[in-house]
Amino acid sequence: MNLPYSIVTTLFIAFVVWLGAYVQPGNAGVPAGTEPRAPQNTAESTLYSATEIEQRFQLIKLSGITAALPLKDVTILWDRFTRQERLHQHLNTPSPDVYVLYRQFSEDFTQARITIGYKQTELEDSEDRTTYIPAGIYHPLPAPDGDITKAWSQIDFNRKPLAVIEQFRLSPSGELNAPKLFVLYK
Amino acid sequence: MEFLNWAFTPEQLFDMESWIGDWFFILALGLFFLELVCYSVRKQISWNLLGDSATNFVTLAAYIGITSTVIAGFYLGVFMYVYEHFSLTHLPMTCWSILACLLLADLAYYWEHRFLHSCGIGWATHTVHHSSPNFNISVAYRFGPLDGLFPLFFYLPLAFLGFHPLMIFLCEMLVQIYQTLLHTEVVKKLPKPIEAVLNTPSHHRVHHATNTEYLDKNYAGILIIWDRMFGTFAEEQETVRYGVYPRLNSLNPVKVFFHGFLKLARQIYSAPNWSYRWRLLANSPKWAWDQEQKLQAADS
Numbered sequence: 001m002n003l004p005y006s007i008v009t010t011l012f013i014a015f016v017v018w019l020g021a022y023v024q025p026g027n028a029g030v031p032a033g034t035e036p037r038a039p040q041n042t043a044e045s046t047l048y049s050a051t052e053i054e055q056r057f058q059l060i061k062l063s064g065i066t067a068a069l070p071l072k073d074v075t076i077l078w079d080r081f082t083r084q085e086r087l088h089q090h091l092n093t094p095s096p097d098v099y100v101l102y103r104q105f106s107e108d109f110t111q112a113r114i115t116i117g118y119k120q121t122e123l124e125d126s127e128d129r130t131t132y133i134p135a136g137i138y139h140p141l142p143a144p145d146g147d148i149t150k151a152w153s154q155i156d157f158n159r160k161p162l163a164v165i166e167q168f169r170l171s172p173s174g175e176l177n178a179p180k181l182f183v184l185y186k
Numbered sequence: 187m188e189f190l191n192w193a194f195t196p197e198q199l200f201d202m203e204s205w206i207g208d209w210f211f212i213l214a215l216g217l218f219f220l221e222l223v224c225y226s227v228r229k230q231i232s233w234n235l236l237g238d239s240a241t242n243f244v245t246l247a248a249y250i251g252i253t254s255t256v257i258a259g260f261y262l263g264v265f266m267y268v269y270e271h272f273s274l275t276h277l278p279m280t281c282w283s284i285l286a287c288l289l290l291a292d293l294a295y296y297w298e299h300r301f302l303h304s305c306g307i308g309w310a311t312h313t314v315h316h317s318s319p320n321f322n323i324s325v326a327y328r329f330g331p332l333d334g335l336f337p338l339f340f341y342l343p344l345a346f347l348g349f350h351p352l353m354i355f356l357c358e359m360l361v362q363i364y365q366t367l368l369h370t371e372v373v374k375k376l377p378k379p380i381e382a383v384l385n386t387p388s389h390h391r392v393h394h395a396t397n398t399e400y401l402d403k404n405y406a407g408i409l410i411i412w413d414r415m416f417g418t419f420a421e422e423q424e425t426v427r428y429g430v431y432p433r434l435n436s437l438n439p440v441k442v443f444f445h446g447f448l449k450l451a452r453q454i455y456s457a458p459n460w461s462y463r464w465r466l467l468a469n470s471p472k473w474a475w476d477q478e479q480k481l482q483a484a485d486s
């Protein structure tokens with residue numbers, strides 16, 4: 001094959017392989033940069049249907065603080081988070097989302113690597129250590145009456161969760177509202 | 187096939203890459219030691235061979251020095267920038283994507299390698315790798331000054347396609363690792379089906395040859411099918427003579443590491459005009475060689 005043909009063939013192969021990766025099972029094919037299709041914050045959607053809705057976090061980057069902790073000690077991390085003055089000052093929105101990411105669970109799911117942070121797009125500058133939310137198909141779990149512990153109780157630990165995400169809306173007065181829980185199973 | 191859907195975080199990919207990279211180097215050193223044992227059994231070991239191998243590792247250190255200080259930060263930055271701002275999509279970080287990425291990284295390797303052989307500026311750095319008269323694992327670690335730069339242009343399209351930069355780097359490394367293992371005379375020929383599809387030590391010996399029928403052949407990384415497809419394949423038949431023309435004949439690591447660029451600089455300095463200078467960079471090293479032969483013929 002001569003050079004021009006070889007190059008055209010290469011481009012064709014690249015396209016076919018890319019298409020194969022694009023249509024792989026589980027890829028919803030969300031274009032880059034679009035926000036995850038989070039359920040709308042209405043009364044109706046806070047009560048998720050029992051069927052698992054697919055929720056995909058498209059490589060959200062968080063800035064915040066991380067520690068490996070027993071799950072019951074997450075309040076320690078919250079205390080530290082509230083003291084991150086510099087981080088809060090760089091917010092570019094009055095009511096940002098706060099994410100709590102749990103991953104690298106211990107065998108018995110009592111410990112995890114926990115990150116509390118803001119989405120980098122809601123921060124003015126994001127020089128802090130970046131934490132990525134593992135990409136994948138997340139299952140939302142309902143938090144009746146805004147009680148996130150009820151959502152936690154619905155996690156099927158036999159299915160070995162890889163990551164759990166809590167999402168809150170932070171009100172200008174500092175309250176955490178509209179809790180949502182998402183879980184990524186193996 | 188469930189495993190294809192396993193998802194990873196960028197940190198996991200990064201950890202995987204460092205882990206594989208580090209341990210593979212240890213493994214390669216072990217294999218090199220075994221090769222040395224083979225050579226000594228066959229009484230082919232010499233001070234020259236050992237000196238050449240030592241030189242190879244010095245070029246490796248120099249290459250790592252340049253790449254990690256000057257190129258690496260810039261490299262990651264460019265990839266992240268393209269991935270964040272210009273990519274078609276963001277592909278999920280699954281095994282499935284890694285497989286696709288690896289296939290394309292291998293194809294990109296083929297073209298990068300072909301590029302290094304087809305133009306003066308590429309050859310100035312890549313000639314270092316080819317300048318050893320020997321062929322063993324240590325030669326795989328014989329690098330030129332800009333060997334870390336040129337992959338940028340060939341792997342960057344993968345970031346544009348939506349593969350995460352860390353996934354691309356992982357695949358780049360896997361191709362590199364596979365390539366490293368090919369640098370040996372100990373393995374003769376592998377079973378036919380393998381030789382048909384995969385790159386093998388036999389195919390790669392041909393790539394390192396100075397025999398005329400073997401010149402500019404077998405650029406492949408993992409899959410030899412690229413060479414077969416694009417018409418750059420040659421089968422190993424007659425005995426390979428390793429090295430470059432003209433022979434370098436030096437064990438001095440500094441000389442080895444810079445000889446490609448030194449030669450290019452000299453050629454550019456003594457070039458008759460600017461269009462000739464440009465062609466020294468863009469045309470094949472064979473072209474420059476032919477011009478010099480013509481000049482010498484005219485002089486005498």
Ligand SMILES: [Zn+2]
Nearest residue numbers: 299312316393
């Ligand atoms: Zn080569």
